[in-house]
Amino acid sequence: MTAAQQQDLQTQRRLQQDSIQLAGKTIYINPFLYWRRFDSNTDRWLREPGQLSEEQIQQNRSRFYPELEWALLDERDQEVKDGAVEMFLKSLELISTFHPELTSGQILEVERKMAITKKRSFERWVEKSYRRRSREETKKKRRFARNRFLQGWGEWIALDTTHQALVPIVALLVLSAVLGWSYGSSQSSCPTLVPPQQQTGVR
Template identity: 65%
Template sequence: MTVAPQTDSQLSRRLQKDSITISGKVVYINPFLYWRRFDNNTDRWLREPGQLGEEQIHLNRARFYPEVDWTFLKDEERIIKDAAVEMFLKTLELIGTFHPDLNAGQLLEVERKMAITKKRSFERWVEKSFRKKINLASRERNRFARERFVRGWQEWLTLDTTHQAFLPFAAIIVMSIFGGWSIGISNNSCTPYFPTSETSILK
């Protein structure tokens, strides 16, 4: 009986983090909550980093990370935060598209709550996205290397020079096998046979 209220409470807290109420209207600040209204191009545009220009991202760094001195960041940290800035800009663009009635002051209120509650979420999201892209690229490189290896062997085996070099080698193997078999037969044929009685006498 207590499971449902706990679940509802968790969903309510989650929704409070992912939305803001303005003039009695709920505005989602989690961009993925708009996914039902996306087409494929919009979904790909949102999920893939690097869709916005570097200049636009650099101009908005201080807007979402006023506390960060970008000159002291490591390259990896800078890449993650730049991608998070891109997520902020994309989310604001989606909110403006799906809530065209919001005025500048209301959009600023939305932006402030996003900067407080979604910063770490966006950073985790882009980290996961980059890891996924790296893993896919690694698997693709491995697949390409395997295909190139197999293709190289196939091409080598079809060369005339390979056939010319392989035929004498194959002939040597066949002759060696036949020679070993012949020696084995001759050894067996030379083995003396003694009847049982003669064997006992010899002993």
């Protein structure tokens, strides 16, 4: 099998996981395959966790994770799986919007296949989203701290009392520099005494 054939086979397998055949139509269960039909608000709504209410997510936990004991999960795992539940709900809403002809039974088939094939994918996506958000928040905090530091220095320098305190300090520094330069110049202008050479000879 050639490399091109292997790539085609992988694409077909991925497409099988990302779609389902219903009434002779191919329905994508990967929500990102609808991105060409998104506007910017829908794209942001899909990609950013935390767009649905906490109550709505908690009510649907057992719907997509019937095997889990949520009370036994640590905070991080619970956060990731809640994000995956949110992705399930968003995906089903998008599919219903783009395929209004689907019956409730067909939507249930979509949901079942999605729960089997997309669970881990959604969890990985949520983990990446949280890491990206954490990095962005860290950058914002550093930028804010840097701007606040510079602003504080600027405000301090602009104070009249600061000017009054800095003037004698600057004058002292200038005077010290002038005195140091003058002393160095006087030292370099003094002649250097060279002792006379002793005459040597053989008597």
